[in-house]
Amino acid sequence: MATHKSYLGLALALIALVSFRLQAQSPVVAERLLSSTKEPQNWLMYGADYFSQRYSGLTQITPANVKNLSMVWAYQSSAAGSWQSTPLVVDGIMYLTQRPNDVVALDAVTGRVFWIYRYNNSPDLGVCCGANNRGLAILGDTLFMGTLDAHLVAIDAKNGTPLWKTKVGESKSGYSLTVAPLAIKDRVIVGVGGGEWGIRGFVAAYDAQSGKELWKFYTIPAPGEPGHETWEPCPPNSAAYCDPEGWKHGGGSVWVTGSYDPALNLTYWGIGNVGPDYNADQRPGDNLYTASVVALDVTTGKLSWHYQFTPHDRYDYDSVQVPILADVTFQGVPVKAMFWANRNGNFYVLDRATGKFLLGKPFVKVNWMSGFDANGKPIQTPQPPGMPTYPAVQGGSNWYSPSFSPRTKLMYVSSWEDQGMLYGGVPIVYEEGRGFGGGNLSPFVPTPGAPTRGIPGAPGIPNLRRGPINNWTDAAGHGAVIAFDTSTGEPKWRFLMTDVTDTGIVTTASDLLFTGGREGYLQALDARTGTPLWKANLGAQMLNNPITYAVNGKQYVAAMGGLTLFTFALPN
Amino acid sequence: MNQSILCTAAILLGCVVLTAGQNPTMLGHPEDYPRVEVAHGSRLYAEHCDRCHGADGNGVAGVDLRSGKFRTATTDNQLKTVITNGFPTAGMPPFKFDAADLAGVVAYLRNMNTIDRGSLKSGDAEHGKLVVETKGACLSCHRINDKGSRSGPNLSDIGAGRTAGSLERSLLDPSTQMWPINRPVRVVTKEGKVINGRRLNEDTYTLQLVDQEGGLISLNKADLREFTVSTKSTMPSYKDELSADELADVVTYLLSLKGL
Numbered sequence: 001m002a003t004h005k006s007y008l009g010l011a012l013a014l015i016a017l018v019s020f021r022l023q024a025q026s027p028v029v030a031e032r033l034l035s036s037t038k039e040p041q042n043w044l045m046y047g048a049d050y051f052s053q054r055y056s057g058l059t060q061i062t063p064a065n066v067k068n069l070s071m072v073w074a075y076q077s078s079a080a081g082s083w084q085s086t087p088l089v090v091d092g093i094m095y096l097t098q099r100p101n102d103v104v105a106l107d108a109v110t111g112r113v114f115w116i117y118r119y120n121n122s123p124d125l126g127v128c129c130g131a132n133n134r135g136l137a138i139l140g141d142t143l144f145m146g147t148l149d150a151h152l153v154a155i156d157a158k159n160g161t162p163l164w165k166t167k168v169g170e171s172k173s174g175y176s177l178t179v180a181p182l183a184i185k186d187r188v189i190v191g192v193g194g195g196e197w198g199i200r201g202f203v204a205a206y207d208a209q210s211g212k213e214l215w216k217f218y219t220i221p222a223p224g225e226p227g228h229e230t231w232e233p234c235p236p237n238s239a240a241y242c243d244p245e246g247w248k249h250g251g252g253s254v255w256v257t258g259s260y261d262p263a264l265n266l267t268y269w270g271i272g273n274v275g276p277d278y279n280a281d282q283r284p285g286d287n288l289y290t291a292s293v294v295a296l297d298v299t300t301g302k303l304s305w306h307y308q309f310t311p312h313d314r315y316d317y318d319s320v321q322v323p324i325l326a327d328v329t330f331q332g333v334p335v336k337a338m339f340w341a342n343r344n345g346n347f348y349v350l351d352r353a354t355g356k357f358l359l360g361k362p363f364v365k366v367n368w369m370s371g372f373d374a375n376g377k378p379i380q381t382p383q384p385p386g387m388p389t390y391p392a393v394q395g396g397s398n399w400y401s402p403s404f405s406p407r408t409k410l411m412y413v414s415s416w417e418d419q420g421m422l423y424g425g426v427p428i429v430y431e432e433g434r435g436f437g438g439g440n441l442s443p444f445v446p447t448p449g450a451p452t453r454g455i456p457g458a459p460g461i462p463n464l465r466r467g468p469i470n471n472w473t474d475a476a477g478h479g480a481v482i483a484f485d486t487s488t489g490e491p492k493w494r495f496l497m498t499d500v501t502d503t504g505i506v507t508t509a510s511d512l513l514f515t516g517g518r519e520g521y522l523q524a525l526d527a528r529t530g531t532p533l534w535k536a537n538l539g540a541q542m543l544n545n546p547i548t549y550a551v552n553g554k555q556y557v558a559a560m561g562g563l564t565l566f567t568f569a570l571p572n
Numbered sequence: 573m574n575q576s577i578l579c580t581a582a583i584l585l586g587c588v589v590l591t592a593g594q595n596p597t598m599l600g601h602p603e604d605y606p607r608v609e610v611a612h613g614s615r616l617y618a619e620h621c622d623r624c625h626g627a628d629g630n631g632v633a634g635v636d637l638r639s640g641k642f643r644t645a646t647t648d649n650q651l652k653t654v655i656t657n658g659f660p661t662a663g664m665p666p667f668k669f670d671a672a673d674l675a676g677v678v679a680y681l682r683n684m685n686t687i688d689r690g691s692l693k694s695g696d697a698e699h700g701k702l703v704v705e706t707k708g709a710c711l712s713c714h715r716i717n718d719k720g721s722r723s724g725p726n727l728s729d730i731g732a733g734r735t736a737g738s739l740e741r742s743l744l745d746p747s748t749q750m751w752p753i754n755r756p757v758r759v760v761t762k763e764g765k766v767i768n769g770r771r772l773n774e775d776t777y778t779l780q781l782v783d784q785e786g787g788l789i790s791l792n793k794a795d796l797r798e799f800t801v802s803t804k805s806t807m808p809s810y811k812d813e814l815s816a817d818e819l820a821d822v823v824t825y826l827l828s829l830k831g832l
Contacts, residue, residue: 025788112775112780114780115772156718158722158782158786159726161728
C-alpha cells in the first residue's frame with residue numbers, strides 16, 4: 001500500500017509537471033503588468049515591477065538551502081562582447097536579447113530555443129560604450145526592442161516575426177537605443193543613447209499597436225521652453241572656447257529603463273551626462289535636464305518635476321540608474337519615496353509626487369562637492385589640476401540595477417568604492433556623428449604607472465573579461481554591495497569585494513540577495529546581514545542583472561557570466 | 573569614358589566556353605527552371621535590368637545575355653555572385669536581391685533565348701492575397717504579419733527565402749517542400765495527453781513544438797509515451813483547388829512577402 005501511495009504521488013507529480021508545462025500562455029495584458037508582483041513566477045519587465053524594486057516573492061530557495069543550488073542549464077550567446085541583457089520570463093518561456101540585436105525565446109526549464117529573431121542594423125550606426133542591449137518589454141503577445149540603429153521594433157512573442165519598426169532617431173548622428181523599453185497601458189516608452197556623440201536626447205512614447213509616436217520629451221529644452229535658461233549665453237570676449245548653441249548637442253541620453261507610479265500616472269527616467277562630457281567651460285549654466293531625474297506624465301509626456309543631481313556636470317556623472325520607488329516611512333513620516341544611489345556618489349531620497357529633496361548623502365568617497373544648499377543643490381568643489389576627483393568616472397554606482405525589499409526595508413546597491421580620477425577638459429567643436437567627449441582622463445592610482453585595468457583579455461575582446469590575475473588590486477578601487485536603511489538613508493551593512501562589480505541585484509521574499517561582480521562569482525548574500533551564503537564561479541565577469549523565476553513551482557536563478565547565461569535551481 | 577565602361581561590361585558578361593563535366597543542373601539548362609520562377613525573373617529583369625541590357629539582352633555592346641553563355645560565370649552560383657557584386661567599374665551596380673529574387677533572375681537569364689517574355693504570365697499579387705485569405709484559407713494554419721494562425725510556418729517573409737518554383741511546388745505537393753524542422757509531430761504523454769504540433773527544435777532529451785493553438789511547448793522525451801515525426805505535411809494540395817491563374821497569383825503574392 002505504501003508503495004502504491006508512492007507511485008500515486010509520483011504520478012500526480014508527473015501530471016502536475018506536464019500539465020503545467022502545457023499551460024496556456026496568456027497574453028501579458030496591461031493589467032498583468034500593473035500587478036506583476038502577484039506573479040512572482042514570472043519576470044514581466046526590466047525592473048520586475050513598475051516600481052523597479054527587483055524583488056521577487058519566491059521563497060523556495062532560502063538562506064538555509066541556498067548552498068544546495070546547482071546548475072540546471074546554460075545558454076551561450078553567439079556574439080562576443082559584454083552581455084548586459086535582463087531576460088523576461090512569461091509563463092515558462094524566457095525572452096532575452098543578445099548582441100547586437102537578436103531576440104531569443106527559449107524554454108525556461110531546459111534552455112532550449114523556440115525561435116531566434118535577428119535584426120539587421122544599419123551599417124552607419126555609431127554607438128557609445130559598446131553594442132549593448134539591455135532587454136525587452138512585453139505587452140499582449142508582442143515584444144518590444146530598441147536597436148543600435150535607433151529603431152523600436154515590435155516582435156510577435158509566439159514566433160519571432162517582426163510586426164513593425166519605427167525610426168526613433170538618426171543613427172548616423174549617434175542616436176542609438178540600448179535601453180529596455182517600458183510598456184505602460186497602450187504605449188511603449190524608450191529613451192535614446194548617444195550623449196558622447198553630441199545628440200539632443202529625448203524620452204518618447206509609441207503606440208504599441210502601430211508604432212506611431214505619441215509624445216516626445218526632449219531632455220535638452222529648446223529656446224523658449226522652461227529650463228533653457230540653464231544653457232547660459234557665452235560670456236562676451238571669452239578667451240576659452242564657448243559654444244553659443246551648445247544645447248543643440250547637449251547630450252542628455254537615456255541608458256536604462258525608467259519606473260512608473262500608476263497612482264500618480266508619472267514615469268521617472270534618469271537622464272545622462274551633458275555633451276561634451278568633460279569640458280564644462282564651453283557650455284555655461286546648469287545644463288538641464290542632464291544628470292537629472294525627470295517625472296513625466298504618461299499620457300502627455302509633459303514634465304511634472306525634475307531634480308538635477310549634478311548641475312553643470314564635468315565628470316560624466318550621468319544619472320544612468322533605475323529609480324527605485326517605494327512607499328515607506330522615512331524619518332518618521334510616510335512618504336511616496338524615490339531612492340537613488342547616483343553615479344556622483346550620493347544616496348538620495350526624493351518625494352516622487354513632488355520632486356522634493358529629502359536627503360542627499362555621500363555613500364562613497366566624494367570630493368567634487370562639500371554638501372547641499374537649502375534647496376538640495378550640491379555645493380561644488382572642483383579639485384585643482386593634478387588632484388584626483390572622487391568618485392571616478394564609473395561613479396559610486398552605474399547602470400546595473402539596485403533592489404529594494406519590502407520585507408527588510410533595505411535598498412541594495414552595487415557600488416564602486418575608493419576610486420579616483422584625474423579629469424581635464426579639452427575644447428571640442430561639435431561634428432555630427434563624431435565623438436564629443438572633450439576631455440582627458442586617467443584613473444588615479446597610489447603608485448604612478450601601476451595597472452588599473454589589469455592584464456588584457458583575449459585579442460579582439462579586451463573588455464570581455466579582465467585578466468585572471470588581479471594585478472590592479474583594490475588599491476585602484478573595489479566593489480561593494482551596500483544596503484541602505486530606507487527609513488534613515490543610512491547604510492546598514494556593506495559586503496566588500498576585492499574587484500569591482502557591474503552586476504545588478506535581485507532580492508527575494510526569503511531574504512536572499514543574488515548578485516555578482518567582475519570576479520565572476522554569482523553569489524547569494526543574506527539580505528538582512530550581508531553574510532555570504534553561497535557562490536558559483538561562472539568563469540567570467542558578470543555584466544547583467546540576475547533574475548529569479550519559477551516554472552511548475554520550481555524556482556530558478558539566472559545570470560550571465562561572460563558569453564553564457566547560467567541557470568541554477570535546487571536539486572529535485 | 574562610356575565606351576570603356578561598355579567594353580569592360582562586355583568582357584565581364586561576355587561569352588565563354590562551358591567547361592565539360594560539371595553538374596548540368598548548375599549550368600543553366602532551360603528546362604531545369606520552373607516556369608513560374610522564369611516568370612518571376614522576367615518581372616525583375618524588366619524592373620532592374622532592362623534599362624541597360626535591353627529587353628532582348630543585347631543592350632550593352634558586346635554582351636548578349638540571350639546567348640546563355642557568360643565570360644565570368646558558368647554556374648548559377650557564379651551568376652548570382654556577378655549580379656550581387658555588380659561591376660562598379662563597368663557601370664553595373666551591385667544588386668541586393670534576396671535568395672528568391674536572385675534565383676528568379678538567374679532562371680530568366682537561363683531561358684531568355686528560348687522563351688518569349690510576352691508569353692510569360694505575370695501573377696496578380698493583389699488577387700493572390702485575396703485567394704490566400706479567402707478561398708485558400710491559408711491563414712487558418714499560417715500567419716502573415718499580424719493575421720492568421722501560428723500553427724503552421726510563418727509566411728511573413730516567405731518571399732525572401734523561397735524561390736517561386738519552391739512555392740509553387742509547396743502548393744501542389746506540400747510534403748516535397750517541407751523543411752525537416754517543420755515536420756508535424758505527435759506526442760502522447762505518459763498521462764495519455766495527445767499533442768499534435770509542428771517541431772521547432774529538438775535535442776536528444778527534449779522537444780520544442782508549437783501546438784495547433786499556437787502555444788509554445790517544451791517537453792522532456794522521458795515524459796512521453798509516444799513521439800512520432802511525420803514526413804507528410806498536414807497541408808493539403810491545392811492542385812485541384814486552385815486554377816492555374818490563381819496559383820500564379822498566390823505565388824506572386826507570396827513572393828512579395830519579404831518581411832520587415
